[in-house]
Amino acid sequence: MGGSGSGNYLRWSTKSTTGSQHRVDIRWLKKQGYLRPGASGLLSWSRGDEQTGSIGYRMEHDRMILNYRHRPHGGEWEDVEQTISFDRTSCNYGGLRTWLLCPRCWKRVALLYGAGRYFFCRHCYNLTYGSQQVQRYDRLMMKARAIRERLGGSDPSMPFPEKPKGMHWDTYQRLREESEQANHLSWLLIGKQFGFDDGWVEDMIGE
Numbered sequence: 001m002g003g004s005g006s007g008n009y010l011r012w013s014t015k016s017t018t019g020s021q022h023r024v025d026i027r028w029l030k031k032q033g034y035l036r037p038g039a040s041g042l043l044s045w046s047r048g049d050e051q052t053g054s055i056g057y058r059m060e061h062d063r064m065i066l067n068y069r070h071r072p073h074g075g076e077w078e079d080v081e082q083t084i085s086f087d088r089t090s091c092n093y094g095g096l097r098t099w100l101l102c103p104r105c106w107k108r109v110a111l112l113y114g115a116g117r118y119f120f121c122r123h124c125y126n127l128t129y130g131s132q133q134v135q136r137y138d139r140l141m142m143k144a145r146a147i148r149e150r151l152g153g154s155d156p157s158m159p160f161p162e163k164p165k166g167m168h169w170d171t172y173q174r175l176r177e178e179s180e181q182a183n184h185l186s187w188l189l190i191g192k193q194f195g196f197d198d199g200w201v202e203d204m205i206g207e
């Protein structure tokens with residue numbers, strides 16, 4: 001996670017998006033000095049040189065407000081604003097430690113994950129490190145991504161790539177189906193783990 005923290009409050013930005021690997025880390029925010037009430041800016045994530053997403057934030061005394069745009073697979077971009085409350089506990093050696101309260105289960109956590117439209121804790125997304133479900137989810141996402149890349153497009157938020165010149169339509173259709181099925185299954189998996197109903201899953205996969 002990186003951030004500008006420049007103090008420029010960002011209104012809805014068309015560039016602010018969130019994706020499955022994005023997380024908000026309270027310890028990192030504190031270390032950067034971003035927890036001051038009134039602070040605002042942009043948090044961004046990247047993989048290698050490529051920026052994979054960013055969100056606007058602004059701090060208040062006991063909460064932070066995030067805003068970004070989210071697009072369910074195949075759906076329309078929508079503006080999302082999410083308020084994350086803070087909790088504070090005293091440390092043994094004095095001082096206070098700030099925590100994030102998961103907006104879904106109200107557990108005190110240091111990390112929230114943007115695996116869907118909202119940021120929730122890993123218990124809610126069931127992102128247990130190394131769990132079979134996560135490995136399966138990762139494999140499905142990687143498969144969907146690998147097929148896109150083979151067809152010349154890597155950004156999962158973009159429409160599915162066109163058929164490359166010289167590729168047979170049969171091959172293209174088969175790859176497209178495989179990619180979309182993998183993507184679909186990955187969302188079903190996450191939705192089920194999340195304990196959300198089918199409506200949520202359909203919403204996430206845009207059907």
Ligand SMILES: [Zn+2]
Nearest residue numbers: 102105121124
């Ligand atoms: Zn939670």
